[in-house]
Amino acid sequence: xxxxxxxxxxxxxxxxxxxxxxxxxxxxxxxxxxxxxxxxxxxxxxxxxxxxxxxxxxxxxxxxxxxxxxxxxxxxxxxxxxxxxxxxxxxxxxxxxxxxxxxxxxxxxxxxxxxxxxxxxxxxxxxxxxxxxxxxxxxxxxxxxxxxxxxxxxxxxxxxxxxxxxxxxxxxxxxxxxxxxxxxxxxxxxxxxxxxxxxxxxxxxxxxxxxxxxxxxxxxxxxxxxxxxxxxxxxxxxxxxxxxxxxxxxxxxxxxxxxxxxxxxxxxxxxxxxxxxxxxxxxxxxxxxxxxxxxxxxxxxxxxxxxxxxxxxxxxxxxxxxxxx
Amino acid sequence: xxxxxxxxxxxxxxxxxxxxxxxxxxxxxxxxxxxxxxxxxxxxxxxxxxxxxxxxxxxxxxxxxxxxxxxxxxxxxxxxxxxxxxxxxxxxxxxxxxxxxxxxxxxxxxxxxxxxxxxxxxxxxxxxxxxxxxxxxxxxxxxxxxxxxxxxxxxxxxxxxxxxxxxxxxxxxxxxxxxxxxxxxxxxxxxxxxxxxxxxxxxxxxxxxxxxxxxxxxxxxxxxxxxxxxxxxxxxxxxxxxxxxxxxxxxxxxxxxxxxxxxxxxxxxxxxxxxxxxxxxxxxxxxxxx
Numbered sequence: 001x002x003x004x005x006x007x008x009x010x011x012x013x014x015x016x017x018x019x020x021x022x023x024x025x026x027x028x029x030x031x032x033x034x035x036x037x038x039x040x041x042x043x044x045x046x047x048x049x050x051x052x053x054x055x056x057x058x059x060x061x062x063x064x065x066x067x068x069x070x071x072x073x074x075x076x077x078x079x080x081x082x083x084x085x086x087x088x089x090x091x092x093x094x095x096x097x098x099x100x101x102x103x104x105x106x107x108x109x110x111x112x113x114x115x116x117x118x119x120x121x122x123x124x125x126x127x128x129x130x131x132x133x134x135x136x137x138x139x140x141x142x143x144x145x146x147x148x149x150x151x152x153x154x155x156x157x158x159x160x161x162x163x164x165x166x167x168x169x170x171x172x173x174x175x176x177x178x179x180x181x182x183x184x185x186x187x188x189x190x191x192x193x194x195x196x197x198x199x200x201x202x203x204x205x206x207x208x209x210x211x212x213x214x215x216x217x218x219x220x221x222x223x224x225x226x227x228x229x230x231x232x233x234x235x236x237x238x239x240x241x242x243x244x245x246x247x248x249x250x251x252x253x254x255x256x257x258x259x260x261x262x263x264x265x266x267x268x269x270x271x272x273x274x275x276x277x278x279x280x281x282x283x284x285x286x287x288x289x290x291x292x293x294x295x296x297x298x299x300x301x302x303x304x305x306x307x308x309x310x311x312x313x314x315x316x317x318x319x320x321x322x323x324x325x
Numbered sequence: 326x327x328x329x330x331x332x333x334x335x336x337x338x339x340x341x342x343x344x345x346x347x348x349x350x351x352x353x354x355x356x357x358x359x360x361x362x363x364x365x366x367x368x369x370x371x372x373x374x375x376x377x378x379x380x381x382x383x384x385x386x387x388x389x390x391x392x393x394x395x396x397x398x399x400x401x402x403x404x405x406x407x408x409x410x411x412x413x414x415x416x417x418x419x420x421x422x423x424x425x426x427x428x429x430x431x432x433x434x435x436x437x438x439x440x441x442x443x444x445x446x447x448x449x450x451x452x453x454x455x456x457x458x459x460x461x462x463x464x465x466x467x468x469x470x471x472x473x474x475x476x477x478x479x480x481x482x483x484x485x486x487x488x489x490x491x492x493x494x495x496x497x498x499x500x501x502x503x504x505x506x507x508x509x510x511x512x513x514x515x516x517x518x519x520x521x522x523x524x525x526x527x528x529x530x531x532x533x534x535x536x537x538x539x540x541x542x543x544x545x546x547x548x549x550x551x552x553x554x555x556x557x558x559x560x561x562x563x564x565x566x567x568x569x570x571x572x573x574x575x576x577x578x579x580x581x582x583x584x585x586x587x588x589x590x591x592x593x594x595x596x597x598x599x600x601x602x603x604x605x606x607x608x609x610x611x612x613x614x615x
Contacts, residue, residue: 067507087516094513107504111337111526120522121512170512 007210008041008064008097008178013073015059015234019283029283033059035234036073038309041178046204046211048221048242050257051231052279057214058102060231061180064212065099066090078177095125095174102183104163108155114141114166115151121173140169144199161192165199172203180212185220197224218261222246227315230254233282233290236309240316250318253291289321297322338529345606352606355598362592366412375403377410377562386578398567398581399574407562408588414551414563415544415592418478422543423536425482430489431532435520437490438497448494451487459484459546464555472558477550481543492535496528530607537600541593548589564589 015034020027034056041047049057062068064075066082075083077097082090098121101107108117119137127133138148144165155163164184171179181200185193201224204211215221221228222242229239230253238251249255277294280286286293292302299321307319346352365372375393381401389396395404437447463480470476500506500523509519550556551565559566564585571581 065511067510091513091515094511097511099508099511101504101508103504107508109505109509109523109527112522116522120509120514124513124515124518167508170508174513 005043006040007043007078008212009039009076010060010064011038011074011076013037013060013063013075014071015056015063015068016071031282032234032285033282034063034070035285037231037234037236038073039229039236039239041210041212043177043210044204044208045227046213046225048213048215048225048228049231050215050218050221050228052216054233054279054282055231056234056282057216057231058182061099061182061212061214065097065180067099095121096177098171098174098176098179100164100167100171100179100181100184103187104160104167105155105187107167108163110155113152113154114146114158117155117166118169118173121170125174136173137169140173141166143203144169144172145195159192160188161196164188164192164196168196168199168203172207172209175207176209178210178212180214182214183216184213186215186217193220200224218246218257230257233279233285235290236319237291238316238318239309240313240318244313244316250312250316250323251291251320252295252297252322254318256294289319338526341530341607342533342603345603349602349606351598352602355595355600355602358591358595359599362412362595363416365409366416369406369409369413372409373403373406375406377402377407378560379403386574395584396578396580398571404567404581404584407567408564408585410562411564411567411585411588412592414474414557414561415547415589418474418481418547419540419544419592419596421478422481422485423540425478426485426489426539427532427536429482430486431493431525431528433486434490434493435497435524435528438494439501439516439520439524444494447490451490454483455487457484459542460549460553463546463550464553467550467555472555474557474561477547477556481546485539485543488539489532489535492531493528496531497524500524500527530603534600534604534607537596537603541596541600544589544593544596 013034014036017031017033019029019031037056037060039047049060051057059068063070063083066085070083073083074081077093080093082093082097085093115134115137118140119133122133122136126136134151138151141148141150146162146165146169150158150162155166158166164187168184184200185196188196197220200211203209211224213221213225225242227240228242228245230237230245230251232253238245238249238254240250245254246258249258280290280293286303287306288304289295289298289302289307292298295302301321305321307321309317309319310323312318312323346356369377379402381397383401384393384397385399385401387393387397387401393403393405395408397403398407433447433451437444459481462484463477466476466480506519506523509523514522547556548563548565548568551563552569554569556565557563559570567585568582571578575582
């Protein structure tokens with residue numbers, strides 16, 4: 001279903017946050033949240049970004065939609081560079097680039113009705129007429145599985161899943177080309193997650209949107225995404241077709257990540273990988289390959305040289321010295 | 326995970342006010358008392374037949390009679406009618422100062438919270454204004470301009486504005502980081518629309534509470550200024566003036582000084598009750614506890 005036409009491209013995206021370490025006179029420290037991430041999102045494709053908390057995946061999403069200014073690198077939407085546009089020039093492009101938030105509680109204004117929340121992007125881009133906006137809002141609500149009778153309710157009168165449906169309705173209101181889904185189901189009950197995921201999949205089939213799907217739940221990712229990118233400490237370590245990545249993960253970190261997924265059948269033998277220790281601090285990331293401190297196969301070169309992302313099979317890239325060629 | 330439903334915030338500000346009045350008796354009592362006081366000030370000509378400024382030297386320092394319910398002062402003026410008319414000055418000063426300080430402070434606070442370049446400059450100016458004592462500033466203004474209720478209002482409003490600015494700015498700084506404001510940015514709303522739809526409605530609750538405290542403090546400071554002779558001019562009956570004029574006769578008839586003081590105390594108490602009740606009733610963190 002996905003074509004090869006790129007709709008979103010990020011090049012060497014970097015985000016460093018300056019923090020002060022201890023007290024007023026403490027040394028300034030820099031958190032390397034994202035360090036040189038590049039990828040392409042194609043039309044009608046779902047690209048998942050997975051990684052542990054602190055891997056920088058959400059920061060990538062926020063930089064793409066312009067909520068966090070990148071330290072370096074560029075973001076291109078349908079061929080146009082958007083990361084340096086000011087608020088004013090960015091505004092008209094926002095109808096093509098939307099965001100679904102992780103927290104369905106905090107992302108909806110508690111004092112606004114469902115109709116006004118979903119109608120906000122419509123009023124900004126689609127129609128000036130209040131009556132038309134109301135009709136379209138009602139249609140959007142029913143499209144995401146909420147009836148028009150919910151128009152005048154306030155967010156606190158909805159359940160978590162229903163609130164996330166409102167967030168989805170708001171994001172698709174302008175028929176965007178790209179939707180960044182920032183952990184859209186991780187705040188929801190497991191029983192509700194599947195419904196929301198299926199809604200997202202159905203909407204993509206209907207409108208042909210591209211999803212950048214940020215998640216840490218590999219089960220969800222395997223179900224929804226065409227391609228998957230794995231992040232570790234601010235860097236991409238592997239990117240491939242989802243099926244290939246899940247069948248044969250190449251990077252040692254990806255292998256460890258896959259091995260950590262709980263299996264439905266506990267008696268089944270599983271690949272155990274000895275990955276020990278904690279994720280190193282992003283304030284002082286390890287030199288060379290960032291995974292070398294925990295990698296069971298680390299060699300001397302891993303400690304000094306940064307492994308670039310290399311094509312190891314058609315459509316399959318990994319950043320590891322052990323996988324050269 | 327998402328089972329813990331956070332307390333439902335009030336959908337609209339008006340609904341919040343109404344619910345606060347219903348659940349917090351101090352709001353209802355304070356508001357009722359205040360309404361009564363305001364009514365007695367407005368309807369003063371109907372409640373008394375005496376001109377508060379009419380001098381009757383033959384009937385000075387008279388005790389309570391059917392004709393003069395609370396007696397007369399050293400110039401033979403009816404004390405009850407002076408207290409009733411004095412309500413007008415106190416409430417007008419309290420309301421006007423609160424309204425002016427709130428509106429001006431809201432505008433400056435929102436700008437300071439949203440425009441980074443303005444923030445540092447505006448806040449230093451506000452810090453400077455805040456260091457000026459209200460009474461001293463008012464006396465200085467009186468020395469430059471003529472003594473009038475308007476000058477009192479302007480002086481007190483200028484001193485109160487920084488407090489509102491600080492409050493609004495801190496609320497705006499908190500709000501602008503919230504996901505629903507980011508959601509509005511992503512939805513393509515312009516800055517004025519975001520301020521109007523998302524920021525302003527969420528500042529009203531703390532602002533209302535702050536306004537009541539400003540009103541209470543303005544009423545007291547006005548009385549103090551009038552008592553010092555630097556506030557409401559003597560031709561207008563006000564509680565502060567009454568206390569100042571009757572002070573010399575305190576040993577002869579302490580009630581002359583005490584009665585306007587009691588009126589002042591009840592009024593400020595009513596305003597503070599309203600404010601305290603609203604603070605508890607409108608605070609989303611305290612909701613659901615009663």
